[in-house]
Amino acid sequence: MVNMKNILIYISIVLLLLAGIILGVNKNKKTIPKEDNTIISKMKKINYYNKMYKDRYLKYYNENKNLSLEDIITRVNLNLDKDYYTNTIKTPYQNKDYILVNKYIYMDSSYIPENLVNLDQSYSRSGMKLVKSAKNALEKMINTAREDGYTIRVMSSYRSYNYQLDLYNRYKNADGEEKADTYSARPGFSEHQTGLCIDVDDAEVNYTDFEKSTSFTWMQENAYKYGFILRYPEDKTNITGYTYESWHYRYVGKKIAKYIKKHNITFDEYYVRFIENKM
Ligand SMILES: [Zn+2]
Numbered sequence: 001m002v003n004m005k006n007i008l009i010y011i012s013i014v015l016l017l018l019a020g021i022i023l024g025v026n027k028n029k030k031t032i033p034k035e036d037n038t039i040i041s042k043m044k045k046i047n048y049y050n051k052m053y054k055d056r057y058l059k060y061y062n063e064n065k066n067l068s069l070e071d072i073i074t075r076v077n078l079n080l081d082k083d084y085y086t087n088t089i090k091t092p093y094q095n096k097d098y099i100l101v102n103k104y105i106y107m108d109s110s111y112i113p114e115n116l117v118n119l120d121q122s123y124s125r126s127g128m129k130l131v132k133s134a135k136n137a138l139e140k141m142i143n144t145a146r147e148d149g150y151t152i153r154v155m156s157s158y159r160s161y162n163y164q165l166d167l168y169n170r171y172k173n174a175d176g177e178e179k180a181d182t183y184s185a186r187p188g189f190s191e192h193q194t195g196l197c198i199d200v201d202d203a204e205v206n207y208t209d210f211e212k213s214t215s216f217t218w219m220q221e222n223a224y225k226y227g228f229i230l231r232y233p234e235d236k237t238n239i240t241g242y243t244y245e246s247w248h249y250r251y252v253g254k255k256i257a258k259y260i261k262k263h264n265i266t267f268d269e270y271y272v273r274f275i276e277n278k279m
Contacts (some may be wrong), residue, residue: 024176043069044166048077048273056081070273075239077272079104084241085186097133097227097253099194100271106188109161113195116158131158131195134227134251138198141226150215155207155247157198159192182243197231197250211246219249224261225250236266 032040036058043049043057046069056076064072067225079087084103091107093099095114101107115132123142130138138154145152157168165187171180193195202209202215210216223229231250232242252267254262 037157039069043073046070046073048276049073050077053077074269074272077276078102078239078268080239080241084181085184085189095131097131097196098256098271098275099196100268100275101189101191101194102268103185103189107161107193109188109194112160113158113193116195119154119157123152124157128154128156129158129195130198131251131252134196134198137228137251137254138224141223141228144222144226145215148218150218151203152200152215152219153203154193154198155201156193156195157197159190161187161193164188164190164193189232191248191250196252197248199245199247200249201247207247208277216246223249225254227251227257229257229267231267233266239266239268 039058039061040054044051049057051075053073054078055071060076060081061067061072063070064075067075075081082104086104088104088106091099091101091105094111099107113131116129117132117135119128119130119135120139142152164185168184168186170179171184174180187190199207200215200219201210202213205213219228220230228249228251231245231248232240232245234244234246237243250267252270255272256267260267
């Protein structure tokens with residue numbers, strides 16, 4: 001015979017447990033306003049949502065309601081809600097065309113890219129180097145530009161950690177750290193250490209005036225076809241953390257360059273959406 005008293009005890013225990021769970025859930029819910037929960041559940045559908053950053057997303061959302069949820073998540077993932085050079089991490093990738101280096105992601109002082117090769121002196125000064133994939137693409141681009149009547153020259157390419165250290169210290173001593181940080185990368189944080197980027201000029205203008213040259217217009221229309229992007233555009237300084245540099249181009253490969261050009265985004269944004277935690 002089944003003992004009726006025992007069954008009643010079991011049912012009571014189950015009911016008490018259920019009540020406890022429901023009360024517990026409600027208690028948690030009280031700490032987050034209903035609107036925030038709706039926002040978070042929408043954010044969770046975006047595939048680069050990171051549950052560790054939930055509170056930061058909400059705070060950034062409340063401060064930037066004009067931005068899309070994709071932009072909120074992208075910018076928090078990039079650490080843009082934190083001061084430059086805080087929350088920094090070492091790049092998890094080495095010797096890849098898709099390494100991201102910015103004011104939150106750095107390379108070790110010992111990092112020297114593999115496959116560094118010399119650039120031809122017909123378009124650069126002696127001793128300049130780039131990673132081979134970037135150099136090959138650069139030469140194709142420069143040769144086509146030349147056929148079209150434009151003379152693009154390389155003024156700076158790979159820079160070692162120590163070179164950047166000297167450069168940054170010189171700027172810092174002259175202008176102070178705050179000012180130097182607006183135009184020069186700290187050692188380890190310079191994209192030039194990747195061996196994947198170049199500063200260019202046109203034989204007729206100084207590199208800082210590159211945007212005034214017809215070569216610049218040519219680059220705007222064609223660089224992506226060779227895998228290069230304008231890395232620090234004028235209207236993206238709040239995302240890249242760098243003032244506009246019309247002369248600084250980064251090799252990311254044709255596929256990524258084409259996407260960035262088509263969607264008018266930065267490499268930083270591309271990285272969060274398609275590379276970070278996915279490669
Ligand atoms: Zn540069």
